[in-house]
Amino acid sequence: MNFEIDILDETNEVTTEQLQLTEEIISEAAKMEGLTGPTEISITFVDDKRIQEINRDYRGKDTPTDVISFALNEAGEEEVQIIDPEGPNVLGDIIISIPRTIEQAQHYEHSFERELGFLLVHGFLHLLGYDHLTGEEEKIMFSRQEEILNAYGLKR
Incomplete structure (x- = not known):
């Protein structure tokens, strides 16, 4: 699988090891979800002020x-999907x-690594269409x- 992960650390606080963990856990998740072919994803690390601005402006x-996850390949009712x-x-x-x-x-x-892994996988699954609006969706x-996370070795 050709999987491109663009990572931007706006905080300058994420270590080289944590950046490597980011790539590895997302790659593991993609493999476990059966993604094939060329795939791209963008991950940005920000501070609370920046994520609050994004949360306010978009949600x-x-x-x-x-x-926060923004899926680019799912069309909403008023969006035109260009693929x-x-x-x-x-x-x-x-x-x-x-x-x-x-x-x-x-x-x-x-x-920190366990929490980072959790948030990465959580956001990634949202990009693939998973959600937790109902009890059943949340369970899945x-x-x-x-x-x-367990397959990667980030157990609680």
Whole structure:
């Protein structure tokens, strides 16, 4: 599989090892989800101020959050889907707040890497169409997250 992961660290706080973990866990998730062919994804690490701006501007919620995903290959009711059948499958963008990742890792009493992996996989699954709006959807999505994290070795 030809899988391109573009990573931007706007915080300058993510270590080389954590960037490597980011690539590896997303690649593992893509493999486990059966993605084939050329695929692209963008991951951006930001601070709370920036993710709050994004959350406010795009979701109407003026508060910081931990992760936001923007799927580029799903058309909404008013959107026109433009896909080049010869081009890569551009999944979309995952944006993660590094301060939230640190805070939640401490709250849940696990490593920063475990929390980062959780947020990466969570955002990635949203790009693939998983959701957690209902109890049943949540059960499916969260169990898949755990399967991927466990397969990678990021157990609770």
